Amino acid sequence: MQEARTLRFDTRAEFDAQWRACLAAARMRLDLFDPDFEVFSLGSSEADAALRAFFARGGVLRLAMHSPAHIERHYARFLRLLRDFSHRAECRVTPRALHNLTDSFCIADDLHVVRRFHSDHMRGEAAFDALGAVDLPRHRFDAIWDESRSTLQSTKTGLQAL
Template sequence: MEPDTTEKQTRPFDTRAAFQEQLRDCFSRARHTLQVFDPDFATWELGSSRVDALLRAFLARHGRLELVAHSNAELERNAPRFLRLLKDYTHLIECRLTPPNLRLLTDSFCVADRRHLVRRFHADHMRGVAVYGSEAETQDNCERFAAIWAETIPGLHAGTTGL
């Protein structure tokens, strides 16, 4: 992973491995906020040990993680590490669900500190772009996340799965 720099970097990707690499890079650059949206987080590997370590380091620095999904079923079934992370840092993680009128949204993105972005153009495909060190490039996704967040309802939390 490259250190955070002030110079803008743009990295297109089109494979699952490249998407995972860009997500890990984005997570490692985050210091204050991670705002993420995906229909179900099935391809995000939030339950992997590598992502768990990055998110734990971020949350240990008192970062805030906000997730929005159409469904949390994938996380509940296949991401026990993420569920433990949620239990350990419930005060710093908020998981929300979209209402039915937003279920037509099909892209997928992560914004870190309003400066770094990883975005897939459609959640069913791995083609996308990562942009680092540019508030101007992340502004649209930040505004979009805020608009989506404003319409969401509470979702996954530590008590949901009996943790």
């Protein structure tokens, strides 16, 4: 294991670079929470290639969100990826009672985390090879996941079930 490192960021470009680094570091599990995933470049060809490689290694992806609308409207490539790897990916939508949650984070293998303190701002931090830094986001994600219900599921016709 490498030495733990923490990096602060406050721009969209810095956030995107840290998120891509976290995605590249992921081997077995990625858990993400964001109200709508607008700032995550899930629809990019680079993310598609990285996630396909992640799934090929046996990785599992879980996304929790308040609304899937942005993904449905803007991330057609990501929706195809979800269809192609429905056995390795699951998306859930939070109940209205949790819509007051405004942070945003990505956890990779319970070892790496990229976290924005508030989803309306880019300020946050990324921690790599840092078990302790993952504890709070892990606890939050697990609680959010348990309260949420499935969304963005492909049907046999290829259409998305809501």
